[in-house]
Amino acid sequence: MNTLETAENPEKLRRIAIDPVSRVEGHGKVTLLLDEDNRVRQVRLHIVEFRGFEKFIQGRPYWEVPVMVQRLCGICPVSHHLAASKAMDMLLGMEKLTPAADKNRRLMHYGQILQSHALHFFHLCSPDLLFGFDSEVAKRNIVGIAAAFPEVAKKGVLLRKYGQEIIRMTAGKKIHGTGSIPGGVNKSLSKEERKALLGEIYTMVSWSLEAVGIVKQLFESNREFFENFGRFDAKSLSLVRADGAMDLYHGDLRAREIDGKKIFDHFDYRHYWDVISEDVKPWSYMKFPYLGSLGPDEGWYRVGPLARISNCDFIPTPLADRERREFLEYDDGRAAGATLGYHWARMIEMLHAAENIKDLLHDDEIEGEDLIARQGERAGRGVGVIEAPRGTLIHHYRVNEEDLVIRANLIVSTTHNNQAMNEAIRQVALQYLDGREITEGLLNHIEVAIRAFDPCLSCATHALGRMPLEIELFDCEGEKLSSASRSSEGIFLAQ
Template structure:
């Protein structure tokens, strides 16, 4: 009988941020436990204290170089409330929406082609040296070229609206600090046709993979779960920038709907566990065992009643038809959902570029100063919550962030264990390709581990002293 083993995948590759997976096998080589650990710590919720509220939209986007616009806009939406502004001028809201659609588009394209596609195109157990964007460029150069140019287009949208492609300054409390010049608009419009065509071709790749590998997709890291997102107020349409909170269970039953996102703390509880710097949110009324949920593109496809752009709406109907209109709980179907959103973003970008409001000059609204602000947005990876309080000196005294990857923490851990049990249990020899299957499950969520790493209250600290032979000499701990 073999000895118990601990297998560690460190670092998890082709994700943003630093994390590892530990897999515990017993004497019979059966998986007993498998966990995703986030080992990187970022203290934004603490060191934002004392900063002036108008600095927040610029500072918080430093959480991430991949999705800075999401934090920029969520922070700006919270600061709108601090500034006493409930309704932005049309130019300001539409410029922010244009910025956001550019961000979601480029982030989804980056994830699908650069991080996920090598697994889908070459196989989960293909040699590690082959599973990368450079091999895609070598074997399918036109596909690789389009991936690069599509992401470039999204970044140019961000630059036009935020001032820079990364860590821009466009959104400010109460509005925006620029409109869209005609020459910039025309340059972007000249490329919208090819972007629409390429987005549809990328959608076809994801759709066909999901349908052609239906048995694998249905079984791979998949399980029933609740789903949550913003939806448009009134009709429940997909809305990535603003809306009200909606959550459904695994069968599509309503858990809550039409909830003002400023009441998120009445609905959600943030649990902590000793082995990760990420929190584990759950729906208060259901408790931690059954109240956990997923967010992101697939969850948005499940919660949205329809999509208000024609190409994406047709694709949405086709995705929903696979499960007969019931929620789709297949983790790998996230790639199909992600590409539907790329098509939707391109359609939205086109509509906004021809909207004359983007050349308006009424950019900022004002109101009566408040002491608390909450901004919520649908980031590429899912629901993103920013919550702040400000004192009489305009300085931040409280900050709580619940990012998309944090919402998905329980789901990712369950996916890791599901794949590990199905593909590693009973194997005496564990290959790199087998371990990559665990990473494939994580990558389907497109996690941003840097964004998600922060603590609630005291984090435990453990220090161990080892002698030259590796024997434990002493151990000291602080915190619970």
């Protein structure tokens, strides 16, 4: 583990804060402590809000949970919706879903993977990747991309829209729907909906393939930089299918060492606490999960696209699997261990999602009418694990005999990546900031490393309404009429 977590004499050091970290979901900040020679002595990613979901769903009925907990997030609520549903399936002994229910849930999930990955790559990260990390800050955003690369921006927006349409059709709403219920789903895809989605799916597959090509080209253009930026070695964790294939909806846990050796394989996630523990540090509201057998210092790991691509034995769709092999072999595997390799892996997953959606749409059972599984033996608890866009997501509930939740534990994707993100920004600080005069462009390097993980800080903790904000109102001539701001302390100023 990197030694920059805690400096010895912090009171004598100069402090720089990046607050908030921009173009990520939720609110986090980075603090850097520098000595008089601008040498970096301490780097921390802090998550400064508190998430109270585990507490306030206590006392609520179990069937409400899949709808309530998805309010954790507006980017990938479907992950929470489905993870909670899977937990309740287990609670009710209904884990064996009907084919129609299983396929509609998968369609919803892969629709979400598609939209979330498209949002992250095109809207949030392409400005850094296509303009440069220290390019003009006013243009380093999706509006700048739309002006300079209109075709790229258009495809990004339409890919996301397609994924959102799938969610609307399967869940009832684009954000915070109700489609998945304990034991199944409340609707299947209609003939008209299926036809509409089929009409565009081949375009989506082809655009996803192009997106993989964009990242590949970026690596080609400056291989050394892309492979070494914020590079660190880490173990990896993800779900894999029984045959070792990538499966983002269901599977068993697999963890690998840095050299690829398996630490455990096909571990039943219903007992996740036997292999995963959580550590707490006084400077962050976000916990630090680790593989219990290895302890907090050695047991931390990466999750998400990079971990999943390396962890699985193959991807069960042809185009994505071809890209996976090329990615793993690129420069003797150097790209597959790079922090910026997350982008490449993420686009391969987007392609896999598009191919998966195509297959599901060609399956007649997607219109099936048998939507709810038969109830089996009731258990006192339910555990649901899913591979959310950002990584492994764990929902764990205990429910009493009156059907009320009495305990909940959520370990979300971004939380698993907590130590990994801290490692990445410490490496970047040493590589690019150490001993230099700090500029906005250099500080953005830190943010670029965080963004590679696609963190969802509002899932990992939960914003309580103190997001710093500036609003300016202009008339049609461009004259500023008024402005207002709210600081991270919640102080509101209107002018």
